[in-house]
Amino acid sequence: MTYLESAVPLAPTQPEFELAHRTARLKSSLVRDILAAAAQPGMISFAGGLPAADLMPPLPLEAFANSALHQYGTSEGEPAYRSAVAEWIGSMGLEVSAEQVLALSGSQQGLDFAAKLFIDEDSPVLVEGPTYVAALQVFELFGADIASVPLTAEGPDLAAFEALLATRKPRCVYLIPCFQNPSGTCYSPAARAGIAELLDRYNVPLIEDEPYRSVALDVEHPMTPICALLHRASWIYLGSFSKILWPGLRIAYLAAHPALLPHLVRLKQAADLHTQRPGQAAVAHWLAGGTQASDLGKLCSGYRLRRNAMQAALARHFGDIADWQTPRGGLFFWLRLRGELSATRATLDKALAQGVAFMPGEAFFPDPLQGRQYLRLNYSRSTPEEMERGLATLAACIRGA
Numbered sequence: 001m002t003y004l005e006s007a008v009p010l011a012p013t014q015p016e017f018e019l020a021h022r023t024a025r026l027k028s029s030l031v032r033d034i035l036a037a038a039a040q041p042g043m044i045s046f047a048g049g050l051p052a053a054d055l056m057p058p059l060p061l062e063a064f065a066n067s068a069l070h071q072y073g074t075s076e077g078e079p080a081y082r083s084a085v086a087e088w089i090g091s092m093g094l095e096v097s098a099e100q101v102l103a104l105s106g107s108q109q110g111l112d113f114a115a116k117l118f119i120d121e122d123s124p125v126l127v128e129g130p131t132y133v134a135a136l137q138v139f140e141l142f143g144a145d146i147a148s149v150p151l152t153a154e155g156p157d158l159a160a161f162e163a164l165l166a167t168r169k170p171r172c173v174y175l176i177p178c179f180q181n182p183s184g185t186c187y188s189p190a191a192r193a194g195i196a197e198l199l200d201r202y203n204v205p206l207i208e209d210e211p212y213r214s215v216a217l218d219v220e221h222p223m224t225p226i227c228a229l230l231h232r233a234s235w236i237y238l239g240s241f242s243k244i245l246w247p248g249l250r251i252a253y254l255a256a257h258p259a260l261l262p263h264l265v266r267l268k269q270a271a272d273l274h275t276q277r278p279g280q281a282a283v284a285h286w287l288a289g290g291t292q293a294s295d296l297g298k299l300c301s302g303y304r305l306r307r308n309a310m311q312a313a314l315a316r317h318f319g320d321i322a323d324w325q326t327p328r329g330g331l332f333f334w335l336r337l338r339g340e341l342s343a344t345r346a347t348l349d350k351a352l353a354q355g356v357a358f359m360p361g362e363a364f365f366p367d368p369l370q371g372r373q374y375l376r377l378n379y380s381r382s383t384p385e386e387m388e389r390g391l392a393t394l395a396a397c398i399r400g401a
């Protein structure tokens, strides 16, 4: 039994009851499993995407004390929350009405809805390679036949993207254009325009997922949502407050093309009736208040210091064995190991046994073999001393692997 298995017990393999066929495709999320292992005392964790608790603004507790919000609410969401979110999305460059906004219980719920809306067994779906591990998890659950487009420093390789649209005819495309998880890539304006033109030409719906947009440390160009550039293709735009406010509240949103919204509202009704109301009120209060700029400024300054400390520690311990781009936003470093070196689950098990957690690259590709040379490291939760110690241990594990 590996260290990970002992920390995260496996479910019995032969249930005595009949399950839906799709459960055969239901994989455990490596991230969630590692998070459980990483919660052991003394562990240095570079594994999760957890924001730093010390950089979150105080929670407006009045929202939770308001008994009017303890009653059931509407599936679409609280009116004040939907209008505040429509304005917030408008400030990013995507003009939507409050009626186009649906409150979500985490943007992960939006991925679940998108999968239910577009994916039958063997439906072709196109994602970035690498991409968000829990998006792969839900797309695979619904039976998607997933292809990935390689990422360059500017965004997806446009020639490869067009070839995949033409040959695979995907039901939908899933992209994370701002500070992509895991690679940190932020699409250039030209890449955004190129993707929008191709999606319109091939008339393929876009799911644009942007939880890291406001964790922007060094941005040199406008990050116009690709949904705002579409004229013909339909779209779902997903956003979340998990990375900038209080992830435990699970408050997020989607905005969608008017033709898709009624289906999404019904999926919401069927899933959980509605998103919790006090959390929506707390976020609406923050959106309407005057502290956004200073709160986000404080958050980004704190993350900039941690990102820079991680960059310096990485240069010391990984400088001769890996290559990476310094992330300009988001919460991760994405490393490519040189030569024959790899960071597999075996490496992870070894590192966990020595008190260090990280995410092996294999989890982020539809074909895990593509990820053997990669690893993702979160920088938001470790002190400089933990970075130094943890990265020294991890580099030794990889060299000796």
Ligand SMILES: Cc1ncc(COP(=O)(O)O)c(C=O)c1O
Pocket: 049, 105, 106, 107, 108, 109, 132, 176, 181, 209, 211, 239, 240, 241, 242, 247, 250, 251, 252
């Ligand atoms: C790309 C991406 N999408 C969605 C999510 C889910 O976020 P939420 O907390 O809003 O469900 C995450 C969380 O890490 C993410 O990285």
